[in-house]
């Protein structure tokens with residue numbers, strides 16, 4: 001958003017809520033680059049490159065390396081556009097405790113067979129307990145690699161990493177292959193999370209979360225916290241001391257063939273408990289996952305065809321099957337769908353009970369700090385809009401949450 005006076009404001013937030021507007025003064029964080037006399041709050045003068053337009057009509061795009069070496073003790077570097085960097089300075093306002101002090105952590109990083117390093121629990125971890133919070137050390141705008149020539153791009157990436165207080169936190173991360181000519185690119189390919197920064201997609205590195213290996217039946221899940229550019233990891237079930245902590249790198253709930261296809265670009269052969277179990281166990285798991293997926297699709301179709309009782313029965317069947325494949329992220333969606341169904345049946349009291357249950361699951365998982373009346377109001381407004389006038393005729397319109405038939409829910413959500 002260009003503001004008169006060449007100031008920039010966060011793209012997604014109305015100006016009145018801008019952190020830098022200071023009681024409505026209208027001053028937004030300025031976009032700084034290598035031409036600026038003052039580049040605070042960044043510790044170094046931004047180093048910038050401008051892409052050459054490839055075709056007539058293409059706009060040149062400027063990317064710069066921005067570093068605040070002190071942030072969170074390891075430092076934070078962004079390789080991004082001046083506008084996204086201006087939007088992101090608010091992240092630096094958050095106090096980040098140095099990572100290695102504070103309470104004893106419930107995990108340690110150790111060698112694990114066939115997977116390099118991994119993270120294991122050092123004590124019992126309860127379901128939904130927060131295992132760690134880790135903040136990004138490096139974020140790179142997603143189009144940087146394709147728009148900037150490789151040699152120039154590597155120079156910018158290395159500068160961004162070298163300026164950090166602890167470059168080793170990035171350079172020492174795992175590399176599952178050396179397909180790229182540059183070590184930072186290999187680290188990004190092996191460890192980066194998709195992250196939104198200043199409204200733009202970025203690849204971000206969270207050095208401790210990056211040590212968590214993938215499992216097709218994970219016992220933990222990640223939550224992205226945009227305000228602090230951090231990722232929090234929660235336990236999806238009780239975890240025993242000594243057990244490896246795992247997350248899913250791909251959408252959960254997929255069958256073996258689907259998962260392996262999705263994991264292909266990570267460049268490793270999955271050695272998780274499910275993928276290394278017997279052929280019969282893998283086939284049985286695939287069959288259950290297909291059944292859950294089919295039931296979700298059938299429930300969504302029944303709802304749309306105005307058959308709420310059938311949709312209710314099918315959704316209850318999905319709920320019953322979730323524990324067999326440990327697809328815990330699906331709970332909230334099923335409760336929400338049952339709430340919708342009761343809503344169109346005109347039983348608002350039961351509908352509200354399930355809507356609250358859906359929100360309670362999100363709260364327990366750490367996606368909501370609290371369940372407040374306004375959360376329920378938003379949900380109910382949503383039901384009203386998707387049902388339209390159909391509430392009175394008992395015919396379901398619109399779509400149920402998740403829609404069914406599309407695989408499980410993603411393991412990473414913004415908080």
Ligand SMILES: C[S@@+](CC[C@H](N)C(=O)[O-])C[C@H]1O[C@@H](n2cnc3c(N)ncnc32)[C@H](O)[C@@H]1O
Nearest residue numbers: 115116117174176210211213214268270271272
């Ligand atoms: C984000 S890193 C995880 C930490 C990594 N093991 C390390 O040593 O730093 C991802 C890499 O770990 C390994 N990895 C993760 N999950 C795995 C799994 N289920 N089976 C085999 N290797 C795995 C692969 O080499 C993958 O490219």
